[in-house]
Amino acid sequence: MTDGTVARLRDPLLQRADFADVFLGPWPSLALRELAERPVYLESDGPVPFGEMFELKGEPNGRIRFIGDLAMADRLGAGMTEGEVVVESNLGNEAGLALAGGTIVIEGDVGPRAGAAPLGFKRGMTGGELIVRGSTGPGAGAAMRRGLLVVGKRAGDQTGIGMIAGTVVVFGAAGTDSGLWSKRGTVVALGRITPPPTYVYACTYQPVHLRLLLTRLAARYGLPVRPRHLKGFYRRYSGDMAELGKGEIMTWAAK
């Protein structure tokens, strides 16, 4: 397998840009020319072809790597169903919005609502893996239904709010109201977290599925999983009791 496509930003992005259409549908099967024709909507200048903003090189094999500062790029990977997208910089708002499949790896920070449901919709992520090595803004993973969201550093307020199911792993501190109104979702907090008052402490134990998950995250993405995360104990809180109550927040505890 080759390294895939490299997309290098031609000029600095000085206005917000909406990438929602770039990775819709079966994009891995597109030729590079076809992918280059997909529109990016600039806030001031309107639609421009993806290929005009980025120099595209390499083999289109379902893997694309972005080079250049994309802090103003919004909704990258929205609704994506397959393939692998790697962003070497920070990324804007609503990254991986309603992600359905495939993998998005962001080396930097992202803005609000990564992996969340589009505003006015009930379901956020329904599959795939959204890996943010940096921090996330508020509302990451809101209303997610399936899939995995990993935050390498700090997660903003209301992370995983209204989760229907799925898993959020936060390596750093998690903001207030994380997991609020969750039905069946799992929020794993390796750093500091204050579970909402509608969660109830259940027990402290060693969940094997977290060993499995964290072992895989270390091997697949090189995330900073420490032996203490694998061998340690976790406090399990059940909630949100104001909802179905089948969700959980699992917080790492030394013992």
Add this chain to the structure above:
Amino acid sequence: MKIRGVFIEDTFAEAFTMRVARIVITARSTRWVRAAASKLTGFATSVIGCKVEAGVERELPASETPDGRPGTSVLLMTMGKDDLAKRLIERIGQTVLTCPTTACYDGLPDAPDRVGVGSALRFFGDGFQMSKVMAGVRYWRIPVMEGEFLVQEKFGMLKGVGGGNFLILARTADAALEAAEAASDAMAAQPGTILPFPGGVVRSGSKVGSRRIKSMIASTNDAYCPTLRAVTKSALPEGVNSVLEIVVNGVDAPSIATSMRAGVDAACRAGVIAISAGNYGGKLGPHHFHLREIMTGVPS
């Protein structure tokens, strides 16, 4: 043909196509891995009486298991697809789910045939069970008094081979046992195979059917019983006073051939007169393991 003075008969072992699943068990320590594996593979010597044949393939270091804990790999084999699903559910449910700290994973992830195991065992959770999908694979978290039992939803199933065998014909019972122990030790290290009988050794080799009771599927292999030499059509060479059999099952025929080669070689030692093999004239089983061919690598 002789190996270190032991005559290798010009015959073959006749084996059958079976269905095989590989189960990976992990636990907090080797003690509990072995406890679960021992129960899982208990009473599983022959499909004739146990409905299933099972054994430990090998112990796995923590670095080779999905969750980074000590583990073991077990092969479980039946004659049919449906049987395999039933036996997996029964046995994992009664022996692995019940054992402290264990988790249970599929060891044949690339096998296209899948049988539901966790999908059935989850009902023990009485509605409190949770599922998690990781890398496209669904797992079930079943709450138990100790904590949680984690089991993969589906297990892979392959066509394997059961009934590879050879017979150790020895001058004394001690010599036969020593040779069988050496063979069993040599074969235990072979990947893709199991020795389903106690210690890998069978003292009661059988023939098809019975001389007296029509309903019996199998009865003692009188041709190889030293005590019957004078009263039956014996197959024993002169000087043989004890015979032990090694039975080997595996994921495929080459694995069994490799294992048999190691076993026969180890069994060729002082006190052993000949090595033979059990077959039914070649009419029942599609897999024929010719002893001389296995030992020389040349078709006989």
